[in-house]
Amino acid sequence: xxxxxxxxxxxxxxxxxxxxxxxxxxxxxxxxxxxxxxxxxxxxxxxxxxxxxxxxxxxxxxxxxxxxxxxxxxxxxxxxxxxxxxxxxxxxxxxxxxxxxxxxxxxxxxxxxxxxxxxxxxxxxxxxxxxxxxxxxxxxxxxxxxxxxxxxxxxxxxxxxxxxxxxxxxxxxxxxxxxxxxxxxxxxxxxxxxxxxxxxxxxxxxxxxxxxxxxxxxxxxxxxxxxxxxxxxxxxxxxxxxxxxxxxxxxxxxxxxxxxxxxxxxxxxxxxxxxxxxx
Amino acid sequence: xxxxxxxxxxxxxxxxxxxxxxxxxxxxxxxxxxxxxxxxxxxxxxxxxxxxxxxxxxxxxxxxxxxxxxxxxxxxxxxxxxxxxxxxxxxxxxxxxxxxxxxxxxxxxxxxxxxxxxxxxxxxxxxxxxxxxxxxxxxxxxxxxxxxxxxxxxxxxxxxxxxxxxxxxxxxxxxxxxxxxxxxxxxxxxxxxxxxxxxxxxxxxxxxxxxxxxxxxxxxxxxxxxxxxxxxxxxxxxxxxxxxxxxxxxxxxxxxxxxxxxxxxxxxxxxxxxxxxxx
Numbered sequence: 001x002x003x004x005x006x007x008x009x010x011x012x013x014x015x016x017x018x019x020x021x022x023x024x025x026x027x028x029x030x031x032x033x034x035x036x037x038x039x040x041x042x043x044x045x046x047x048x049x050x051x052x053x054x055x056x057x058x059x060x061x062x063x064x065x066x067x068x069x070x071x072x073x074x075x076x077x078x079x080x081x082x083x084x085x086x087x088x089x090x091x092x093x094x095x096x097x098x099x100x101x102x103x104x105x106x107x108x109x110x111x112x113x114x115x116x117x118x119x120x121x122x123x124x125x126x127x128x129x130x131x132x133x134x135x136x137x138x139x140x141x142x143x144x145x146x147x148x149x150x151x152x153x154x155x156x157x158x159x160x161x162x163x164x165x166x167x168x169x170x171x172x173x174x175x176x177x178x179x180x181x182x183x184x185x186x187x188x189x190x191x192x193x194x195x196x197x198x199x200x201x202x203x204x205x206x207x208x209x210x211x212x213x214x215x216x217x218x219x220x221x222x223x224x225x226x227x228x229x230x231x232x233x234x235x236x237x238x239x240x241x242x243x244x245x246x247x248x249x250x251x252x253x254x255x256x257x258x259x260x261x262x263x264x265x266x267x268x269x270x271x272x273x274x275x276x277x278x279x
Numbered sequence: 280x281x282x283x284x285x286x287x288x289x290x291x292x293x294x295x296x297x298x299x300x301x302x303x304x305x306x307x308x309x310x311x312x313x314x315x316x317x318x319x320x321x322x323x324x325x326x327x328x329x330x331x332x333x334x335x336x337x338x339x340x341x342x343x344x345x346x347x348x349x350x351x352x353x354x355x356x357x358x359x360x361x362x363x364x365x366x367x368x369x370x371x372x373x374x375x376x377x378x379x380x381x382x383x384x385x386x387x388x389x390x391x392x393x394x395x396x397x398x399x400x401x402x403x404x405x406x407x408x409x410x411x412x413x414x415x416x417x418x419x420x421x422x423x424x425x426x427x428x429x430x431x432x433x434x435x436x437x438x439x440x441x442x443x444x445x446x447x448x449x450x451x452x453x454x455x456x457x458x459x460x461x462x463x464x465x466x467x468x469x470x471x472x473x474x475x476x477x478x479x480x481x482x483x484x485x486x487x488x489x490x491x492x493x494x495x496x497x498x499x500x501x502x503x504x505x506x507x508x509x510x511x512x513x514x515x516x517x518x519x520x521x522x523x524x525x526x527x528x529x530x531x532x533x534x535x536x537x538x539x540x541x542x543x544x545x546x547x548x549x550x551x552x553x554x555x556x557x558x
Contacts, residue, residue, distance in 0.1 A: 103407060124403025127447065128382060154468040162454050168406065171450075171462070175441050178466030180473060183450070187457030189433040194459060 002250045003148070005223075007140075010147050011259035015056050018266050022057040029273040030059035031089040031115065031265075032081045036074065037067035037097040040229070046093055052262045058269055061087075067097045074100075075108050082110040088273040089115035091265075094165065112275055115268040118164060127172060133268055138169035140260035141202055141223055142177070148249055150200070150221055153178035158198035160184045160191070160211070160237070166204035166225050191215065203237035213242040222247040225257045281529045282427070284502075286419075289426050290538035294335050297545045301336040308552040309338035310368040310394065310544075311360045315353065316346035316376040319508070325372055331541045337548055340366075346376045353379070354387050361389040367552040368394035370544075373444065391554060394547040397443060406451060412547055417448040419539035420481055420502055421456075427528055429479070429500055432457035437477035439463045439470065439490070439516070445483035445504050470494065482516035492521040501526040504536045 022029060031053060033046055046062060053060035063081075065074055081087045090113045096102055106118045114122050117133035125132035145152060157179040161167040167183060174181045184194050186205075192215040195201055203211050204225035216222060226237030236253025244250050251257050301308060310332060312325055325341060332339035342360075344353055360366045369392045375381055385397045393401050396412040404411035424431060436458040440446040446462060453460045463473050465484075471494040474480055482490050483504035495501060505516030515532025523529050530536050 103409065118407075120403035120407050120409070121400050122403065123406050124399035124401065127402050127406055128397075128399050128443065130382065130399070154466055156473075164407065168451075175462060175464070178464075180461065180463050180467040182459065182461040183454060184459050185454070185457075187433055188459040194435075 002222075002244045002247045004244065005144055005148060005249055005251045005256055007144065007251060007256040007259045010144060011052075011263040014143075014260070014263035014267065015052065018058075018263075018270060019056045021270060025273075027086070028057060028059045029088050029269050030061065030086060031091065031269050032061045032063060032084075032087045034074065034078070034090070034092045035062060035064045036069065036092070036100060037065075039093075039095065041227070042093045042095075048258075048262055049265065052259075052266060053269075056266055058266060059086075067099070071100055071105070074105060078105070078108040082108075082113060087113065088276060089113055089269040091115050113272055115265060115272060116165070117169065117268070123164075123169075126169065129176070133271060134173070135165050135169040136261045136264035136268060137166045137204070137225055137257065138173055139264040139267070140257050141166075141170055141225065142173050143260050143264065144223065144251065144257065145200070145221070150249065152200060154180070155199040156180050156182070156197055157200045157202065158182045158184060158194050159202045159204070160188075160195065161202075161204035161226070163204065166202075170202060170204075205237050207237060208235035209237070209239045211238040211243060213239065213246055216243050216246050218246055219248040220246070221249045222251070223257060224251050224253055227253065227258070281501075281523045281526045283523065284423055284427060284528055284530045284535055286423065286530060286535040286538045289423060290331075290542040293422075293539070293542035293546065294331065297337075297542075297549060298335045300549060304552075306365070307336060307338045308367050308548050309340065309365060310370065310548050311340045311342060311363075311366045313353065313357070313369070313371045314341060314343045315348070315371070315379060316344075318372075318374065320506070321372045321374075327537075327541055328544065331538075331545060332548075335545055337545060338365075346378070350379055350384070353384060357384070357387040361387075361392060364555075366392065367555060368392055368548040370394050392551055394544060394551060395444070396448065396547070402443075402448075405448065408455070412550060413452065414444050414448045415540045415543035415547060416445045416483070416504055416536065417452055418543040418546070419536050420445075420449055420504065421452055422539050422543065423502065423530065423536065424479070424500070429528065431479060433459070434478040435459050435461070435476055436479045436481065437461045437463060437473050438481045438483070439467075439474065440481075440483035440505070442483065445481075449481060449483075484516050486516060487514035488516070488518045490517040490522060492518065492525055495522050495525050497525055498527040499525070501529045502536060503530050503532055506532065506537070 157174045162185040195215040200221040202223045206226045208228045224236040224238040441464040474494040479500040481502045485505045485507045487507045503515040503517040
């Protein structure tokens with residue numbers, strides 16, 4: 001039987017650390033979240049972000065725009081937030097409606113407030129091995145492995161998904177920790193040929209139950225970052241009930257990576273806050 | 280028997296195209312190469328760069344600094360070249376002596392003249408899927424595969440080496456062309472477990488004869504980007520004589536990727552030149 005990874009416990013311990021840090025701040029760290037259009041997932045995520053911010057004392061502001069808002073209005077709001085010295089982090093909740101120029105909007109965020117680590121310059125600094133802000137989901141995976149003393153050096157890490165929030169930054173983090181990394185995606189032929197070789201398998205696709213028991217190596221570590229809604233129920237990428245019989249460690253779809261990702265968002269806000277306040 | 284890839288022929292056809300393009304330029308495109316310290320390899324590379332530039336009509340300038348030169352002197356020279364409207368591309372020949380801050384020097388190059396695609400902002404733009412300048416060696420590998428009608432979509436591409444000039448940018452290019460990508464490196468345990476699964480194997484380590492026949496799958500495509508000097512002779516990463524009996528396509532250490540990389544440098548210079556002249 002697998003060890004089921006307790007993301008809530010990890011999240012709580014990060015929260016405690018941050019709560020203690022914030023206690024000493026005269027001005028509270030703060031984040032501004034921008035929501036564009038309607039999306040059930042985004043509503044859920046934002047509610048969770050607000051809750052965890054409130055729990056530790058990060059000041060949370062939400063700016064909602066319906067999807068008829070001109071792009072320029074949102075850009076001007078981001079610029080205003082860039083210049084607002086009481087805003088430490090700015091995040092656009094993704095995905096945004098496709099009619100908007102996502103790259104342009106993301107790159108309007110000032111690098112020092114880019115808590116998702118998605119601006120060109122932050123991505124470049126990260127890839128070039130400099131200190132920079134890194135996507136919370138990717139950090140969360142590393143946090144979990146560290147917490148459970150799972151060393152990645154020399155291991156074969158297979159990542160399913162090549163997105164900017166998980167796959168790509170996580171591959172870079174894993175390489176920098178000396179893992180051998182394979183990146184699979186929608187274009188991969190015979191996915192199980194790859195997944196079944198993984199010492200550590202990370203799935204971040206949003207395809208419900210993509211990863212079945214026969215696609216996983218005995219005693220593999222299985223980390224499920226994907227979420228989708230099936231029959232009104234939140235579903236992970238991993239067929240948890242069956243894969244958990246084979247994996248050595250496994251994250252549940254709920255209470256696994258999610259709460260750690262939220263805690264990493266707090267860490268990134270503090271990173272931005274401290275960078276600003278030590279200038 | 281393998282098809283031996285003729286890098287010289289590919290290079291010549293790119294050179295012809297560029298020569299024709301330059302004919303119409305009133306002001307010749309130009310590159311400034313910065314050499315710091317002594318390095319036999321760098322001498323050879325720079326001589327080859329100068330030769331190919333002369334062959335097509337790119338104006339070539341070399342700035343040599345001995346390794347006692349203060350970093351600030353080199354930085355000031357780069358800044359001067361950034362501001363020189365007759366310089367279209369700037370390249371620091373790597374490796375540089377370790378006592379210099381490589382990241383700082385590279386990031387002094389203006390993004391529009393960064394023909395190696397190594398500044399933070401160019402790397403970030405590239406990773407974020409925007410039009411940008413990309414490392415010549417990585418481009419050369421893609422060029423070769425295209426020239427020989429080798430489609431990478433759905434193929435398993437194994438890259439040995441995670442450096443900034445080949446491994447990392449090539450992985451991104453391959454992913455954007457729908458290959459499934461594995462990145463191996465010095466920390467990889469049982470390298471042949473990975474290389475023997477590759478449909479397309481790219482080695483870029485500089486370890487002579489690292490890739491032996493028994494590490495390669497029957498009919499694999501083998502691309503050798505590495506070079507080292509053994510007994511005064513230039514040596515590739517691939518044991519060519521034996522691996523060529525098994526591969527479907529293979530590049531020789533000399534006359535393979537090298538000349539195509541030089542031709543891609545010319546393309547990057549023209550890219551910088553055109554971007555400047557169409558502003």
